[in-house]
Amino acid sequence: MTDYASFLGERTFVIFLLHGVIRADTHPVRNYNKKHLPLDEFTAILESLCRSGAAVSMPQIVSASLGADPLPPRAFAVTFDDGFENVYSVAAPVLRRLGLPATFYFTTKFVDENAPSWVDMIDYAVEITSSFRLSLPFVAGPRVYDTPRKKRELLESIRGFVKSNPAIDPYEFAEEVWRQLDVKVMKPDPELDQKLSWEKVRALADDDLFTIGGHSHTHRILEYLSQAELGEEIATSLNKLRSNINKPIKHYSYPEGLANCYSDRVIAALKSHGIVCSPTAEHGVNRLGDDLFRLKRIAVT
Numbered sequence: 001m002t003d004y005a006s007f008l009g010e011r012t013f014v015i016f017l018l019h020g021v022i023r024a025d026t027h028p029v030r031n032y033n034k035k036h037l038p039l040d041e042f043t044a045i046l047e048s049l050c051r052s053g054a055a056v057s058m059p060q061i062v063s064a065s066l067g068a069d070p071l072p073p074r075a076f077a078v079t080f081d082d083g084f085e086n087v088y089s090v091a092a093p094v095l096r097r098l099g100l101p102a103t104f105y106f107t108t109k110f111v112d113e114n115a116p117s118w119v120d121m122i123d124y125a126v127e128i129t130s131s132f133r134l135s136l137p138f139v140a141g142p143r144v145y146d147t148p149r150k151k152r153e154l155l156e157s158i159r160g161f162v163k164s165n166p167a168i169d170p171y172e173f174a175e176e177v178w179r180q181l182d183v184k185v186m187k188p189d190p191e192l193d194q195k196l197s198w199e200k201v202r203a204l205a206d207d208d209l210f211t212i213g214g215h216s217h218t219h220r221i222l223e224y225l226s227q228a229e230l231g232e233e234i235a236t237s238l239n240k241l242r243s244n245i246n247k248p249i250k251h252y253s254y255p256e257g258l259a260n261c262y263s264d265r266v267i268a269a270l271k272s273h274g275i276v277c278s279p280t281a282e283h284g285v286n287r288l289g290d291d292l293f294r295l296k297r298i299a300v301t
């Protein structure tokens, strides 16, 4: 198991990136990348971080960056992207017990409709179909996928292809995979697919330990959108969050968050909507004074 405390430093701060926490991991294909961390590992990692570091919130990082109270040595923040229900029912009780602040970045369509991301749509279809042939634009000829290892490699290659191709609509790509695998509907897995309701988002927002931020409306890569679509994604997500929790929303994180997923144009659009900080998903630690829209995170997997 990775020693996440080894990332902490005297003059740096670390932002950890998580998605979900589940009670037991029974999904070798779908959860191959440990997007959802088993509860015992999650608890052990957080307890270790609390023993050797100083937990801070994303608002504290922003105010320290703007010249207010400096951050303590070995500072770290915990963040969750997307809005899986298990962050409310499984992760939040551990965070409360440890008195550990956390920031939750929500994709508002996921909350509105309990909708799956394109990644989860594809992962789901590949897991439930025991053996299948699939034709892909980046592989010569159809191939057979019939073992967990082949399926995991397939999922990894699809992610890489879709995320690096601005011309591809990720949801149309997921629909095409469903068509080829003859998957018509998704039977959501209660642990991996359930998203928070607005009521549960409000319950997190009402807890002073927690900060709520945006993470787009549909989880499309912001840099790949036209100026009009970009404005629509950001405005829709923030209007829904602001009206549902009745609090100012100043924090955001970029869907996918890699270097090709955001830009000065995306940052300017977020700033024009009142956002003060948006960490990336690029790997690394940060120093005070770093650009609040280019902060790096360490993925916990």
Ligand SMILES: [Zn+2]
Pocket (backbone or CB within 6 Å): 081, 082, 215, 219, 254, 255, 256
């Ligand atoms: Zn995300």
